[in-house]
Amino acid sequence: MHHGREEQSMKKVGIIRCQQAEDMCPGTTDFKVAREGKLAFEETGPVEIIGFVSCGGCPGKRAVARAKMMVERGAEAIVFCSCISRGNPIGFPCPHFEQMKSAVAAKVGDKVDIIEYTH
Numbered sequence: 001m002h003h004g005r006e007e008q009s010m011k012k013v014g015i016i017r018c019q020q021a022e023d024m025c026p027g028t029t030d031f032k033v034a035r036e037g038k039l040a041f042e043e044t045g046p047v048e049i050i051g052f053v054s055c056g057g058c059p060g061k062r063a064v065a066r067a068k069m070m071v072e073r074g075a076e077a078i079v080f081c082s083c084i085s086r087g088n089p090i091g092f093p094c095p096h097f098e099q100m101k102s103a104v105a106a107k108v109g110d111k112v113d114i115i116e117y118t119h
């Protein structure tokens with residue numbers, strides 16, 4: 001009775017973005033779709049972002065430790081931004097995406113969901 005239904009069930013996510021894309025995009029759309037439960041978050045509904053980190057720079061190895069850190073801090077899903085998987089906003093996806101995703105999944109995939117894009 002102290003919590004709304006949404007708040008009670010709101011999933012916690014940790015988002016990983018492309019370090020190269022930081023110069024072009026502050027992640028505004030990621031926060032918007034997460035807050036509104038749209039696009040990649042249609043299934044979960046609105047989510048709480050508990051961490052928003054970059055991959056650490058090419059070739060993205062740091063994403064593994066950073067994903068683990070976010071899971072330790074309560075993330076129930078790790079989300080790769082569309083700048084990584086879809087190449088937003090300039091149509092240049094990360095050439096290391098598949099490898100980064102596999103490494104992250106191997107580290108935390110048994111504990112949390114992996115979501116491959118944001119919007």
Ligand code: SF4
Pocket residue numbers: 017018019020021055056057058059060084093094095096097
């Ligand atoms: S590894 Fe991929 S996601 Fe990370 S900075 Fe390089 S291009 Fe971007």
